[in-house]
Amino acid sequence: MKKYLLRTIMVLIGFNCSAQSIATALSHDRKPDIREKPHIIEITTTTTYYRKNVTETLKTVSTYNIQNMLVSEIKYDNEENIKARLNFIYDSTNAKSITRKFETWNRVIGHSVEITEYVYDEKGYLIETIDKNVNNQPFRISSLKNNDQGYPIQLVLKELNSNFTGVEFASYDFDKNLVKISVLDENGKTLSTNEMRINFEERKFNDLVYNDFGDLIKSNGKEYEYKYDKFNNWIKKTWYKYLDGKKRKYQVSTRKIKYKK
Incomplete structure (x- = not known):
């Protein structure tokens, strides 16, 4: 019986934002949801x-670097208290x-x-992640084996x-993605x-519908609406789902984007 991978990860190691898995390895250093150009400094x-x-x-x-990769992120609650902060250091x-x-x-x-x-x-393929505590002491190591194309085929996690x-x-089926x-x-x-x-x-799936900007607008009974700025980055996104046959709004995000001048 299939189960959601997130649930399995929680069984293995407990809920943890930095927990490594093949799923997180596949999304490692994925580009953020912004256009490649122009350079973005900050998004609120x-x-x-x-x-x-x-x-x-x-x-x-x-905040983002010159490659529009995420450098830092601060999350606030509804009372403007800081709840989480994330910082990345990149290579040259x-x-x-x-x-x-x-x-x-x-x-x-x-x-x-x-x-x-x-x-x-x-070759530049990710082969290991080392999780450390505040005292810089390792407490978890995840080792990866990759195929010739750089996709992970095995992960060994040690607590x-x-x-x-x-x-x-x-195991991969690239024809079906x-x-x-x-x-x-x-x-x-x-x-x-x-x-x-x-x-x-990948845009070839029948259950997903995208607009002319490549943004998802229909998926598994849910719909999404967007408003864009002059650089075609969305500045408002609205999520809808159908309940009792009625379309209901359940989430709205707005983005204030600062571009490099």
């Missing part, structure tokens, strides 16, 4: 969630990240810090504090399998 995103009897508005401030190309620092603030556990180092082989080891395997990922426990028992798209920029 305000998102309002419309839930039953509750409306919540959150803010995110993101400004396109391949080598270090990530993730901080969170929580009323119960307080301030926490995790640092992730990314290791690459001579150093508990001697736990988990394994993932991936699908990857099948199997998650095994330390005894070799398959916990779950999951299929996902290899390349989310």
Whole structure:
């Protein structure tokens, strides 16, 4: 029986933003949801969630380097308190990240810090991630094996504090743009399998509809509307879903984009 990969990751290591998996490796250093040109300095995103009897508005401030890759991101709650902060350091190309620092603030556990180092082989393929605590001590290592095209086919995750080891395997169907990922426990028992798209920029799927700008407008019973600036970057996005046959708005994001002059 197939299960969602996220649920499996939570079974393996508990909820953790920096948890490495084949799915996260496939999206590693993925370009953000902006056009390649012109260069963007900062985006302030305000998102309002419309839930039953509750409306919540959150803010995110993101900065970018000369390759329009994310350098820093700060998330605020609805009272303008900082809840999380993310920082990346890149190599000389400004396109391949080598270090990530993730901080969170929580009323119960307080301030926490995790640092992730990314290791690459001579071809530039990601082969290892090392997660460290605030004292720069490693607590988790994820090792990857890649095929000749650089796609991960095996991941071995080791929790150093508990001697736990988990394994993932991936097989690819490039014609269908699908990857099948199997998650095994330390005894070799398959916990779950999951299929996902290899390349989310691929536009050939019948269940997805895109507009002329390449942005998704229909997917699995949901619809999306956009407003754009003069550089064709969206500055407002509205999410809709159908409930009892009626189209209902459940999320709206607006973006204030600062471009390099």
